[in-house]
Amino acid sequence: MSLPPEKASELKQLIHQQLSKMDVHGRIREILAETIREELAPDQQQLSTEDLIKALRRRGIIDDVMKELNFVTDNVDQELPPSPKQPVCFTDRQSTLLKKTNIDPTRRYLYLQVLGGKAFLEHLQEPEPLPGQVCSTFTLCLHFRNQRFRSKPVPCACEPDFHDGFLLEVHRENLGDGTRMADSTTMLSISDPIHMVLIKTDIFGETTLVASYFLEWRSVLGSENGATNLTVELMGVGTESKVSVGILNIKLEMYPPLSQTLSQEVVNTQLALERQKTAEKERLFLVYAKQWWREYLQIRPSHNSRLVKIFAQDENGINRPVCSYVKPLRAGRLLDTPRQAARFVNVLGYERAPVIGGGGKQEQWCTLLAFLCRNKGDCEDHANLLCSLLLGYGLEAFVCVGTKAKGVPHAWVMTCGTDGTITFWESLTGHRYIHKSNNPDEPPVAEQPKPLYPYRTIGCVFNHQMFLGNCQPSDSVEICVFDLNDESKWKPMSEEAIKSVCAPGATTSLPPFPPLCASTIDASVTSNEIEMQLRLLVSEHRKDLGLTTVWEDQLSYLLSPALASYEFERTTSISAGNEEFQDAIRRAVPDGHTFKGFPIHFVYRNARRAFATCLRSPFCEEIICCRGDQVRLAVRVRVFTYPESACAVWIMFACKYRSVL
16 A cells, blocks of 8 residues: 655654654664674675564564554444433544544545634633643534534633534434435535534533524535635523623544535535425414414413423524424333332522523523433423433323413423323422312312312423413412313314424424434442542541541441432332341441431532532531530442433431430
8 A cells, every 4th residue: 555755754763753762773783793793704705684673573572563563454244332322522634642533435525624612802911721720621422324423622711622523324214225324415405404503511510501603514515626615603591692602613523535526506505495395384384383372362361371382493593383392202221110210300500590680580491311411401391301201112292381380480281091091290490290270160178189280270281293382261280270272271272283393304494303412420439539539528527616526437338228228119109128228227227326317419419519508407417516425427429320311419417426324
């Protein structure tokens, strides 16, 4: 195989550097002189090359050189690992470490390189981070055709040093003949955009959604050399969706290179036709929605005050039908049951959309990728995700929009059983409530069951196929009848109208749903780290109070079954293993001694923040600051991991001491 002249000179330079580093030239000179002295006969005038190589091999020089050389082989025939994939990162020529990936030669790939950012003006005054200093970072998350990628975190700066490459497979989901590579025309029909989400992580580990952008990649199909450079302007989110936050330099390249490229005019015409078709579908749906709303108000004028949510703004300030935020979502092998899915959604953080100044709640329904990458969101984000997962498990699930106590707007999930059972799922807590409707026509003496759920009114319910407005005389959840087929109680929207704008592939403006990713957190390692940090914090706190601290490892270990039992109960609503835990504690605490324990639950891994929260509880403070005879302290931490690196952290503080009356 012949090399280009510049590659050959580069290879020669690398070999020369390696030989110089090992001082091979000096060692060869020494061996040459020694060989001439010892082995060359007086009548022999010169030493052959073979004699010299034999001498070098005998003294181990060649073996030493070969050990220092690392050969990289390409296994082109191997298939790519199944998605969801980890980022495949490539480095430039200046880097000495070259990372490679296996490429299926029968597939078509899009290589996306992020070649730095600029004009992130919010970080104009950001000082250069010192080596080893903890600083705020940017992370870029990508989703394309069921593949997820994440860049390396880079320090926040006016010109963040993004240098990552991602290999996106284009030929997926049985496009065309499996034995034939997708050509330009086939790829032009793939309207899925590349969804890019920029996340900022501060020094305390708190995440913020900076930008969400849909990249149209098909312009590369019209490039002569199969590569194109783009400048992408990222806009803010929510109230700042019209403000630029920064610019990314991106390069797109097709692999293998296209044998025949399309003209830029053909590509532009296709994109324009798609936009036109989408705009027409959205216009027709808007006309229908207005007509539906007029009919709904004619039933009863008071309906005007009900929370009937037909459209909602996403993080980019774009109004979309609420039905488009829900879609059956399968979790693969990451979640086994609907209740486990409810627990997963519950441990994702809750945070209302930020608003500048007063004036009430800022509405922002996030796309699923933005919600998962940020790892926290509002009640609507939680409800949409839980409803999607329950639909994936084959349940008849709906998102409910209504109010809680004091008229606070809220969203939760409802499932309808085949036997008519109505179950409410609170996505923020994981709690489930069976709904039993009170009959307002019954005499006052009849005892009415008091509802356990916190919901007060309900305006509408929806999923990916249906939207129904509550048209009963009262919107009170207590007396609401959930017979969704009764049009005198629930006014439905046309399923065909919903399908025209919310079905997968119906319009190019719908963001595709990403798959869930497995957790990257090592539960055992993280549990140990938090536990060690808490021990140190407790010891320091007691030292400040003039108290000594003696830890008992065995007592700490005995707390583990209780923490496992608590998490099992949160997931399944079944209590188990409490008897064994109590028996073990009774055996571990001698007669005349007192045992106290305090369990607490968090959804973050910051030990100092958790300790500060624990101290605010008088029960926990009593244990941590325990005084007495023969005081022994224990603490146990158990981290339970879920997809998307979400986690439930259980901590239990305990003490035993001799009772002195």
